[in-house]
Amino acid sequence: MKPTAVGPVGFVPVEVHPPPACSASDPAVVLQRIDWLFRGTTETRPMQQLREMLLRYRLEKLR
């Protein structure tokens, strides 16, 4: 049995390449990764707030 990730971690078709994890130093890559993580989420106030806070945090770390 191959090890599987747990929690809501999705399998996607092999032709989709996920952006690298949020340790990148390029703001465009950081944004891409956040968009990827938040894919499929509903546009509710909590999700918008959380996404904004994450984006601000990641971009602050690049400075």
Place this chain on the structure above:
Amino acid sequence: MTKPPMGLEELARHMSKLVAMSPVRLRLLQCLTEESPDSATLTELVESDSVIAARTLRVANSPFFGLAHEVVSISHAVSLVGQRSLQAMALAAAVMEQFKSSDPALHASHQAHWRHSVAVAVCSQALARKARLPPEAAFSAGLLSHLGQLVMLTIDPVRYDQVQELAFQPSATADVVNPSVPVAQRLLEAERTVWGFDHCEVGEQLARLWSLPAMLRRCMSLHHQCNDPQADAMVWLVHVSHALAHALDLLQEPHDQVPDIQVAAWDGLGLDWSDSSTLFSEIEARYQLACQQLMN
């Protein structure tokens, strides 16, 4: 070939073997989850289990607590880190010890589960301070919240893999859970299709088998049902922490995805997020330490 759903009776038979503990360790587990256990009893019970005691002391002496002095005994640990912290660390050690496996593939899956659970636990602990809830209890609630999945994964890894495929990888022949449905709900529906129940129901069964306190039982069974009348602040906290753990990319999984936060949980907690960057930085640092010290 897809197996038929298992059903709760068959689950109960598998679970009784998997999660059975000696009376002494069960008594220890119950003591570790009490709100205010007798200190002498707690110390004696932890010390009576050499494996749990050793793991607890290792964590107490680690950078996770950053103490200036070496901790040499469980009673010493209680005086330095506090009884509640000791309870949380010993509980983590006890539960991780219960699910140890010598099978390399199963061990790897267990480690992945614990990385996720530790992430939720660390987020829960940090958010609890803002919500004025007991942080050590929140840590334990976050750590145990998805234990139902670990039970399912251990009982039948092949069936567990089928859940992942059904929820996330459409194929021409498989009935696929609607991909436009939010990811957490997709996983729950896939679990019910493949198993006949979901990990929250398994968590509740486990909590009853181990006679865990009502707070932990609620967090294990209701963390995806924040509108349930029995859902309270700790349930909402674990629910939000789950999403935060994924949003912070703590697991560094390429295909990770943030689950939706239910508005009832977000509004119910009413947290002040004005210092979110400081909070996120602390969580990231604590997560790395926690993984190093809790997981072997």
